[in-house]
Amino acid sequence: MSEKLTAKVLITVMTYPHPSRGYQELVCTAGVTESGEWIRLYPVDYRYREQHQQFKKYQWIEVVLGPNGAGNDNRKESRRPDLDSIKLLGEPLNTKNKWQDRRAIIDRLPHFTRNELVSLHEQDKTSLGIVRPSRVLDLEIRPANTEWKPEWQSLFTQLTLFGPSQKPLRKIPFTFHYVFECEDSNGKSHTAMCEDWELGMLFLNEAQRLGSEQAAAQSVRDKFLGELCRDDKDTRFFMGTHFPYNTWLVLGVFWPPKTTQSSLF
Numbered sequence: 001m002s003e004k005l006t007a008k009v010l011i012t013v014m015t016y017p018h019p020s021r022g023y024q025e026l027v028c029t030a031g032v033t034e035s036g037e038w039i040r041l042y043p044v045d046y047r048y049r050e051q052h053q054q055f056k057k058y059q060w061i062e063v064v065l066g067p068n069g070a071g072n073d074n075r076k077e078s079r080r081p082d083l084d085s086i087k088l089l090g091e092p093l094n095t096k097n098k099w100q101d102r103r104a105i106i107d108r109l110p111h112f113t114r115n116e117l118v119s120l121h122e123q124d125k126t127s128l129g130i131v132r133p134s135r136v137l138d139l140e141i142r143p144a145n146t147e148w149k150p151e152w153q154s155l156f157t158q159l160t161l162f163g164p165s166q167k168p169l170r171k172i173p174f175t176f177h178y179v180f181e182c183e184d185s186n187g188k189s190h191t192a193m194c195e196d197w198e199l200g201m202l203f204l205n206e207a208q209r210l211g212s213e214q215a216a217a218q219s220v221r222d223k224f225l226g227e228l229c230r231d232d233k234d235t236r237f238f239m240g241t242h243f244p245y246n247t248w249l250v251l252g253v254f255w256p257p258k259t260t261q262s263s264l265f
Contacts, residue, residue: 016200
């Protein structure tokens with residue numbers, strides 16, 4: 001893209017929010033256009049959008065996109081959205097008939113092994129893609145800082161002074177890391193942190209319900225490993241690089257039931 005244009009994008013990725021000095025907080029958001037092109041929308045201050053602009057996963061939106069990402073984000077899929085231009089187009093695609101409507105979009109997209117995706121990044125700076133693991137071995141739970149780093153804590157303090165518009169944003173005291181293999185792993189597993197919005201929301205809801213952060217973390221593992229990666233699921237990972245470090249992350253999980261006919265990629 002060399003200039004602004006209006007695009008239709010199917011949202012497939014939303015990560016847990018993180019603080020932002022310019023936008024209060026930001027959500028890494030990505031999806032695919034009607035032509036099957038990956039797009040990363042950044043920045044998106046999702047929880048601060050009007051309700052009629054708060055899209056959901058697997059919902060088509062219309063948005064005006066700039067030619068590049070915000071700031072120095074020069075990843076080739078990154079586009080700066082005109083946030084006020086966001087329009088929701090119909091309801092999110094549902095999961096009826098074994099996720100037929102969602103699979104009609106996702107199954108047509110290129111699928112890779114994790115090694116292939118890393119090689120593509122080295123060749124042409126690809127920073128978004130779908131990985132179909134051959135085996136998901138674990139979802140590791142690792143302790144993390146319980147508070148945001150000092151510069152973000154001070155930012156919250158500053159923003160709160162402006163009034164009640166600042167929304168609470170809890171730091172998740174764990175990180176969750178998928179351990180998986182692909183067809184070309186040759187016995188060497190891959191590890192990638194999962195930053196899915198739904199994972200973070202599940203943790204917060206379970207911590208409140210159970211009254212225990214450890215129990216909430218185990219509930220996340222039960223869901224995101226025990227359910228989403230069961231043998232009867234055709235599990236894929238939406239993966240992307242973490243700017244500016246180029247570390248590959250699991251940004252979201254696609255987990256329709258397996259069908260009798262496997263798609264070939």
